[in-house]
Amino acid sequence: MKKFVRNIKSIVITVILVAVIFFAGVMYAKTHYRGNGTKVSDTTVKNALVSISELATSDYHYTKVGKFTNSLKLNGWTIPFTEKSFLLTYEGDIKAGYDLSDAKVSVSNKRITVTLPKVKVLENTISEKSIKVYDEKNNIFNSISVSDYKAFALKEKGKAKKEAIQNGLYQRAYKQASLLITTHIQALNNNYKVTIKQA
Numbered sequence: 001m002k003k004f005v006r007n008i009k010s011i012v013i014t015v016i017l018v019a020v021i022f023f024a025g026v027m028y029a030k031t032h033y034r035g036n037g038t039k040v041s042d043t044t045v046k047n048a049l050v051s052i053s054e055l056a057t058s059d060y061h062y063t064k065v066g067k068f069t070n071s072l073k074l075n076g077w078t079i080p081f082t083e084k085s086f087l088l089t090y091e092g093d094i095k096a097g098y099d100l101s102d103a104k105v106s107v108s109n110k111r112i113t114v115t116l117p118k119v120k121v122l123e124n125t126i127s128e129k130s131i132k133v134y135d136e137k138n139n140i141f142n143s144i145s146v147s148d149y150k151a152f153a154l155k156e157k158g159k160a161k162k163e164a165i166q167n168g169l170y171q172r173a174y175k176q177a178s179l180l181i182t183t184h185i186q187a188l189n190n191n192y193k194v195t196i197k198q199a
Helices: 002-032 042-050 146-166 169-188
Strands: 054-070 084-099 104-108 111-116 120-126 132-137 193-198
Touching: 042 104, 042 111, 042 169, 054 120, 054 146, 054 169, 084 146, 084 169, 111 169, 120 146, 146 169, 169 193
Parallel strands: 111 193
Antiparallel strands: 054 084, 084 120, 084 132, 104 111
């Protein structure tokens, strides 16, 4: 009888220990893991962001008409009858976003804070197919060259970038990045509050 009672006590104690371990494991899992087993830490969140690499979150399409003129100069004076010029119409696209390898991550008290680097233009291209040349005026003393087109394109890209920023390119990039990064992090573990900051 005593042996039977001891066996019952052992079984009860074992069941209790198993139950304690089970519920402790469940609570730990809820705190540290999601269904896919991803543990949340500064490193895991940072690695998840780096895997995205450059994140383009805002774009700006532009259609422009631009004129190029140039004359030979001597000691600061324009030499007459050496002017060359051309008129171009073209289309381009600007993409802005972040290099997430420079993002900073902090995990503390159920809160994940991501500090983004400064937003920047990731791409600014003029479509070659869209370029149309009008009113081209060449000059035997100062002929139009490939470098003229390149210099013109560079200047026009700079003007388009300035215009895009004035029209809210960077603000849209930050807003969209905040949404995408928050969604990406919560896919790892949705038990944390995510805060996105701008450097």
